[in-house]
Amino acid sequence: MNKLLLIDDDKELSQLLSEYLTTEGFEVIAAYDGEAGVQLATQDQYAAIVLDVMLPIHNGFEVLKILRKTHQTPVLMLTAKGDTVDRVIGLEIGADDYLPKPCDPRELVARIRAILRRSHSNEPSPTKLEKISSGPLVLHLGSRHVTWNNSEIVLTGTEFSVLEILVRQAGQVISKDDMTEQALNRKLTPYDRSIDVHVSNIRKKLTAAGANKELIINVRGAGYMLTLHEDK
Secondary structure (H helix, E strand, O other): OOEEEEEOOOHHHHHHHHHHHHHOOOEEEEEOOHHHHHHHHHHOOOOEEEEEOOOOOOOHHHHHHHHHOOOOOOEEEEEEOOOHHHHHHHHHHOOOEEEEEOOOHHHHHHHHHHHHHHHHOOOOOOOOOOEEEEOOEEEEOOOOEEEEOOEEEOOOHHHHHHHHHHHHOOOOOEOHHHHHHHHHOOOOOOOOOHHHHHHHHHHHHHHHOOOOOOOEEEEOOOEEEEOOOOOO
């Protein structure tokens, strides 16, 4: 049974979501403020964390910043409905996905399962004990870690999935619709900037490791492409 950490100060909503998630086969541990959430998240192992933005003591962004210093546990953020800024900030900090609040419990379960599918692909299998590469960029599929010129680059699970899609189709433009479906297991929706933010995060991390800024290019109106040239 997958254990989830639900961090939300709305106790009534937390109770309802916990009951629903339990019927869907999850074990749910609840925290009602940011400080308690950080303590629980760092003291135990969770398959995923569902994190509200508006929290006492530490808000959701602060919690995520603290967690991302040491943990790569998948995080789904619950944001205010229509608040695009909150969604982008959460993704930039390292959230794997977001969902407007109030949310449909069925969509919450679908999003969590999509995140878990990506996370579970960490488990080594004979077909995944392999590497794919483009120049000095190497993706180790079994352990899902990335190196650039043998230097480790820390990516979230979703960022790894996005980069894997780009590397597997290096030299080809991939539409944001296709990337959203393949990496996030859902349809691209209007004003959805998830893929843009994930690609931006990947670019920053690769550039910091020495990669060319043009390694991943945005083809206006078409999508993203990993270029084939190697950095000098």
